[in-house]
Amino acid sequence: MDDLGDIVGSIAAQMSAEADRGRVADYIPALARVSPDHFGIAVVTADGTLHAAGDAQLPFSVQSVSKVFALTLALDRVGDDLWKRVGREPSGSAFNSIVQLESERGIPRNPFINAGAIVVSDALLAGQHAREAIGDLLRFVRFLADDDGVTIDSEVAHSEAGTGFRNFALANYMKAFGNLDNAVEEACKVYFHQCALTMSCCQLAMAGRFLMADGVHPGTGRPVITPERARRINALMLTCGHYDGSGEFAFRVGIPGKSGVGGGILAIVPGKASIAVWSPGLNERGNSKLGSLALEKLAERTGWSVFTA
Amino acid sequence: MDDLGDIVGSIAAQMSAEADRGRVADYIPALARVSPDHFGIAVVTADGTLHAAGDAQLPFSVQSVSKVFALTLALDRVGDDLWKRVGREPSGSAFNSIVQLESERGIPRNPFINAGAIVVSDALLAGQHAREAIGDLLRFVRFLADDDGVTIDSEVAHSEAGTGFRNFALANYMKAFGNLDNAVEEACKVYFHQCALTMSCCQLAMAGRFLMADGVHPGTGRPVITPERARRINALMLTCGHYDGSGEFAFRVGIPGKSGVGGGILAIVPGKASIAVWSPGLNERGNSKLGSLALEKLAERTGWSVFTA
Amino acid sequence: MDDLGDIVGSIAAQMSAEADRGRVADYIPALARVSPDHFGIAVVTADGTLHAAGDAQLPFSVQSVSKVFALTLALDRVGDDLWKRVGREPSGSAFNSIVQLESERGIPRNPFINAGAIVVSDALLAGQHAREAIGDLLRFVRFLADDDGVTIDSEVAHSEAGTGFRNFALANYMKAFGNLDNAVEEACKVYFHQCALTMSCCQLAMAGRFLMADGVHPGTGRPVITPERARRINALMLTCGHYDGSGEFAFRVGIPGKSGVGGGILAIVPGKASIAVWSPGLNERGNSKLGSLALEKLAERTGWSVFTA
Amino acid sequence: MDDLGDIVGSIAAQMSAEADRGRVADYIPALARVSPDHFGIAVVTADGTLHAAGDAQLPFSVQSVSKVFALTLALDRVGDDLWKRVGREPSGSAFNSIVQLESERGIPRNPFINAGAIVVSDALLAGQHAREAIGDLLRFVRFLADDDGVTIDSEVAHSEAGTGFRNFALANYMKAFGNLDNAVEEACKVYFHQCALTMSCCQLAMAGRFLMADGVHPGTGRPVITPERARRINALMLTCGHYDGSGEFAFRVGIPGKSGVGGGILAIVPGKASIAVWSPGLNERGNSKLGSLALEKLAERTGWSVFTA
Structure with a gap:
């Protein structure tokens, strides 16, 4: 070549x-x-x-590229138990569909669609405050990149929170099926900040x-x-x-x-x-x-x- | 190792x-x-x-392992035009679902689910009789395997034809959307024989x-x-x-x-x-x-x- | 008034x-x-x-107005057992959907969508030839209307048979779930003639x-x-x-x-x-x-x- | 009789x-x-x-019987424009499904499923605070019943708010499609109190x-x-x-x-x-x-x- x-x-x-x-x-x-x-x-x-x-x-x-790092960190924290809460199959849907969540009772198809990534965010919380989980993830990405210049854009994170009704819908829906341990707002906060990397x-x-x-x-x-x-x-x-x-x-x-x-x-x-x-x-x-x-x-x-x- | x-x-x-x-x-x-x-x-x-x-x-x-050989032969025959009639995405459905065909107007998600394989069989026909298309496929597989001992079990092929109502349904459904060139019976005949390899x-x-x-x-x-x-x-x-x-x-x-x-x-x-x-x-x-x-x-x-x- | x-x-x-x-x-x-x-x-x-x-x-x-008469006659023939094979709920689908048949395992939602009407046609057959079932239905409608001028347009019936791939798909699909007693072709023949009233x-x-x-x-x-x-x-x-x-x-x-x-x-x-x-x-x-x-x-x-x- | x-x-x-x-x-x-x-x-x-x-x-x-009264009052307030935001067809779904909302872009099928009733609650708000809209509805039902003994059980209303993740999901989802004028929390507050009649x-x-x-x-x-x-x-x-x-x-x-x-x-x-x-x-x-x-x-x-x- x-x-x-x-x-x-x-x-x-x-x-x-x-x-x-x-x-x-x-x-x-x-x-x-x-x-x-x-x-x-x-x-x-x-x-x-x-x-x-x-x-x-x-x-x-x-944005969603961050899901790779969040998944890696969450697996490190909670181990393969994470796979009880999120699947490993392609979604086969044209959108980040809420349909699949209904038929599969709140278990997202994989960690790289929004619903799955919200479950991963919930796993990252693990009893901490959102701020701490976000800090952990940022430190982890800086470590992986060998670069402390990686940041989180809080304007982006807050915009997501203001317009992310579909993600709030997904989170509430999974919460209804018992697949979020933390408050919807906390899990979404981690998720929105992660996307703002x-x-x-x-x-x-x-x-x-x-x-x-x-x-x-x-x-x-x-x-x-x-x-x-x-x-x-x-x-x-x-x-x-x-x-x-x-x-x-x-x-x-x-x-x-x-x-x-x-x-x-x-x-x-x-x-x-x-x-x-x-x-x-x-x-x-x-x-x-x-x-x-x-x-x-x-x-x-x-x-x-x-x-x- | x-x-x-x-x-x-x-x-x-x-x-x-x-x-x-x-x-x-x-x-x-x-x-x-x-x-x-x-x-x-x-x-x-x-x-x-x-x-x-x-x-x-x-x-x-x-059975469905044959879909790999049928796809290879069909691509050789009709070229990449085949991809206008069948997709390349995972289906994301628990079954060989007819649901997806409805929402995607008769275009199967990929050539390895039944509906997609029936389209491939239809492409293999290309104006021939089913018997000829089946013969072509058998010769192709024997050539690939360097082995003339490969056969088609006609008892299996006929059993499929007798019980394959779901496949007939898929074929008729795609025919309704204009995605079969040949008669439903011919395309299914090729498909059932292919599966009987x-x-x-x-x-x-x-x-x-x-x-x-x-x-x-x-x-x-x-x-x-x-x-x-x-x-x-x-x-x-x-x-x-x-x-x-x-x-x-x-x-x-x-x-x-x-x-x-x-x-x-x-x-x-x-x-x-x-x-x-x-x-x-x-x-x-x-x-x-x-x-x-x-x-x-x-x-x-x-x-x-x-x-x- | x-x-x-x-x-x-x-x-x-x-x-x-x-x-x-x-x-x-x-x-x-x-x-x-x-x-x-x-x-x-x-x-x-x-x-x-x-x-x-x-x-x-x-x-x-x-066309589908005939479903009212076919249902009436079928209920007379097989009684309320018919309701084991077809539901009584609105379909809630934009089309005569095959989707619902998949999730509800071959039981159509009601006798007035195509799938349901095909089940009714199958019930009208009851071991007879399609021709006899069609004759019965025609006589019944003439009796209801007090008018022997009611006919079946065989050109329409045959056109339906030629283009009715979606209906053949529905019938095959229900047959796959065991919800047709007669051959797909016979049930569809009754159905196509009924629509041609x-x-x-x-x-x-x-x-x-x-x-x-x-x-x-x-x-x-x-x-x-x-x-x-x-x-x-x-x-x-x-x-x-x-x-x-x-x-x-x-x-x-x-x-x-x-x-x-x-x-x-x-x-x-x-x-x-x-x-x-x-x-x-x-x-x-x-x-x-x-x-x-x-x-x-x-x-x-x-x-x-x-x-x- | x-x-x-x-x-x-x-x-x-x-x-x-x-x-x-x-x-x-x-x-x-x-x-x-x-x-x-x-x-x-x-x-x-x-x-x-x-x-x-x-x-x-x-x-x-x-509970949902209240949807009749809320619809009546909302129609009185906003007139037939309400029908631009909610349909009039049976849902055909086994549950208060979020699926239909996805395919029909945030327009619920009718005002008697939960999603539709939340739209009605949103219409009742009309720029007021939830408390006022709730008061209006209570007064309306008392008037219809000629009975001031009709009440709203605030324990029930608050329980709904605590467990109603599926309803929050529906509301957020419709908000994402632009079909709620007021904040999700306000519309849900009206809805939960209405159900607690x-x-x-x-x-x-x-x-x-x-x-x-x-x-x-x-x-x-x-x-x-x-x-x-x-x-x-x-x-x-x-x-x-x-x-x-x-x-x-x-x-x-x-x-x-x-x-x-x-x-x-x-x-x-x-x-x-x-x-x-x-x-x-x-x-x-x-x-x-x-x-x-x-x-x-x-x-x-x-x-x-x-x-x-």
Whole structure:
């Protein structure tokens, strides 16, 4: 393959020139005012090299990408008992559907849809105040990224709280089925702050390294989680990481990834690379349009795929 | 890792001794009378070595495992236009649901649920008689397996036709939406015969080799399909290969696989192995109980996973 | 109130002049070629007087209106055991949905949706050939209407058979759940012929008299069914007679009615009148647009409503 | 028919002796501790006579029966614009389903399911504080019943607020679709207090008189609502008054009725009677088991039915 730096640079150039950039999420003002013109990409390889291009240093709202870190931390805290409260199957629904919660009695299909992530937030609380749980998560992400510049945007967090009626509905619904231990408001507070994590592509790619490295933090050389758990989180990212576009992403790109409505995607090539892309415009499934395309091109040019010999 | 032959043998021994073997499918007599005591396993590695144990030579009804071969052949015939008629997303439904067909106007979610496979059968017909399409598929599978001993059990095919009201319902429903080109009876005839393919674990593992080898038939050294298509079929197997247990299989086993109600599973480790297991008893999701467990243990002991470094 | 003849005439005149006439069903040619300009109305009162206006003598395809007569005859044949196979609740679905059949395991919600009517057709077969069951039903409707001019349009019946994939799907689906005793083809044959009943408004209003008269055939003075069964069929017409527009019809018109996709509606004012209207254009719920409007106006001007003092 | 007083008395005696009394709602303590042994019945006829038997003077929590009064008052306040925010069709769902809200974008099917009633509560607020809206409703019901003894049980209201997560979920969900004007907490507060209305059978039958009398308050002789609106509310009670048992109630009993989870049912025979029954045990559809049975027997013995000549 070509030099990785060249590939990354040429993809960034190509994406910056794209006319059709998708539609920026507009349900909260702080997201709506981000320009669709941004594109950033950062790739950290197994040997620790970082290649970045475009707006790779610009912080953005990672939104649902944060679900990967929250899940990792919650599994560390409560162990596999978490799986009694949330499933591991793709949702198969066009939206972050409340329908499935009704037929499956308050157990969300997986931790990467909103309902599942709210259960994860509830697990992170574990009797603490929301503020403490949020602090724990922030510290954990900073540790993973080796970077204390990762922040939580409280304007975003409060906007979510003000407009997140659908998430309050999901939380109340699960509470009705007994699947929240803490108050609805507390679980949602953790969830909204988690979504408001603000990171650049470089920080995000750094934070994802442990998933490329069978659970080991390359900075410390010590395990964050077991290899088995790392494999399993990667599997969940592949089957459930792009909402109802997960099958399509696996089909086209062929590597585990988790997208967020802010336009970011974290993608993992086990043993090879941790990748973050960002472009705010979304496709019809709610995933970054150019981010998905950039990853498809990157996979094509590097040959990275979990489905190849 | 230990010697692969030893691993395969010890897994077979362990599975034979298991008390809880799941429930044999009983909707057609020819399946119902198969003993739950069978267990077979066959592994073909990239260098062409075959390791087999248990009832690996015993032919069984591959049922939905055949969907992998039918899809491959249909893509070869009609190309990517097939994707206008069938999706690539996990179904997220507990059953081979007709519900999704209603809300998505006759387009099945993926080619590995029954509705999707009936569309694939319809594509295989392409103006021929059912008998010819069935003949084509049989020849193709024999070619893939390098084995003319692969057959179609016409008793099984006719039993399906007699009891397959749900499949006739699916086919009529899609026909109502204009998503079948041929007569319902013809498409179903192809589908029922395809499901009646009868193969041993050894034959099945042999037939799956091209998916481990980026599309190349190891026997001839020539491509059956392009590497890209091979990758994509593997991706579909991972996200959709075990019905509503696909997420769980990816989580636990971590390699692409396709199960059938006869108790067989074909699993692919890209670049490394093509694996077939068979045990007739099914778990609550309709996948081979011991087959799934055997693959989990095999993955554990060999370290084979698409999600690991 | 004004003279009933005057009211009927003025409504017919008003409806003929309406510009917005809805959309004629076009799924079979025999229905599609009917002009939307038709409007007919016939009212038979308790004293036997018939008031008719517009195209009240023109025969049309009664389609689902026939479900009322088929249900009456089937209840007479198999008694209340029929209710083990079909429910009595409104469907609450926008279409003649197959979704509900899945969640309720092959038991249709009521006898006035297609699936329910196919079960009724199956009950009418009762071991006979389809031809005999169809003959029985035709004789029964002629008897109710006191008119041997009622016919079955075999072109319509055969068109339905050719395009009725959705109905075949429903029938196969129920067969899969064990809720059809006879072959799918036989039950559907009865159903398609029943839908092809051809009657004028006058004939239809005459045929409905027994429901206005607590089950008594006014021509013979003898009961066709018990008063209790007549009341119950009226109740079903009110709650389920207009598909997913039943609530709206009850709200606006306030009398039991059953519509058909041919544009006919039979409506019953217990103790007072049996009414038939016909106009081929349908509203968005699949019920005759001007037929519904005409009945609303008739109810308004006569004060007929089951919900008034 | 027999003397109405005798009929009422004998039904009460029969119901008191019934062994199988259904299951008392237990989701809030104040309801759970009510004895299933209660049975009360009160019938007010058009001439103003009141027949009562059993526990007809004992106050109970009317719960969803209150939806009739809230709808009446809200229609009076905001007029038919209310129908832009809530439908008029039976729900066809086994539960007070959130599923329908998803597919129909936040518009509840009718005002007698919980979601619809919350929209009605929101309409009653109309910029006031919840306390004022609650006061208005209480005054309205007292006026309808000619009885200042009607109260709201604040223990019940507060219990609902504490356990009503499913209702909060519905309200948040509709708020997400823009179908609540006021804060979720305010609308739910009105709703919970409305459900906590406490009335005896006698009070309830008195309060329902205007619906028997084409909208006229028999005490004042003056219209509460127009005859047309009275008819329409009766129609809604018939098609939607018993949740997913509405069709069955229409089929068996044949008169408009609205049930509540406290075991009460208000039933209206237009022009003839306003009836209240109460027995706390519920059937599998969530309607009073003995209350339904008592009404069926009363209809049978009096001949009261809207579907009879």
